[in-house]
Amino acid sequence: MAVFKMDIPIGGPLNLDATLLCGQAFRWRKKDPEGACGDYPSFQGVIGDFALTLQREEGDEPLLSVTLENPPPDTREFERNVRQYLALDDDLDAISKELTRGDPVMQRAFQYGWGLRILRQEPWECLASYILSSNNNIKNISRTVRYLCRRLGKPLGFGEYSFPTPDEILSQGLKVLNESKCGFRGRYLLDAAEKVAAGKIDLEALGSVPLDEAKKALLSINGVGPKICDCVLLFAYHRMEVFPVDVWIKRAMSYFYFGGKNISFKEAREEGQRRFGALSGYAQEYLYYYVREHAIQWSAPGSC
């Protein structure tokens, strides 16, 4: 099959594996099994209205090789969108320097996950996906998201489908949601779709309002609490000052920064924001990636 291919200069560290599969987004898949021809692995997913594959390119200059089924109408704009989605404008060297200063835990986390970037995901998809994440696991979340896209979205090529809009979800009500096996979260997703479709929440506007106001709007959705709220603010709106705390981050904060003392979610969040300030988001995600990929004896207090 003929595909359209283009290269995008990266101009900084980029770890596609960590970035796309660390659990901040739920629709990326590694296409080739490891080690095929010694190439970098390629990842298939969706950015905006385009299904595409991403792959690091061998060579002197760091390049990202992108393929689509058809050329985009505006190549320049498409490239801009990809760079924006992958947050290639984030200065990881500066961020790392700031966060690792005098912090051996961050030093290890950044060494391990180096090149991980926090994406700028489409807000509705991010909100809906994280509503599905509560008391769930990444595999289940991904399966439900894939089902909903296939069932309600529009085909985008490469066998991928657009994420269903609030209206597309409302058109089928709870029926399809139940068939998606999302369990009790179906009615939460419905509430979110209703509020967005009715204009009670303007997801577009949340990108440029004060943080408190954005939080208030997101928290008004049934099924959205402090953790999901922070995840959406971080993974869709790139609000770096938030520090989403899930069970893993709570364990990690307790273990690394409280000598193993049992702490609350609130304490973990406050300590994270106190330590990491305006870069809390990156600290959180590198910490998450690090502890998820390491078998740590949580019961015994320790360093790293």
Add this chain to the structure above:
DNA sequence: GACCAGGTATTGC
């Protein structure tokens, strides 16, 4: 069969 998974709503103090 109990327990867990990128939590939240509800209830009772």
Add this chain to the structure above:
DNA sequence: GCAATACATGGT
């Protein structure tokens, strides 16, 4: 405020 509990579903 904070602790306890139910919640659908799939996997160990």
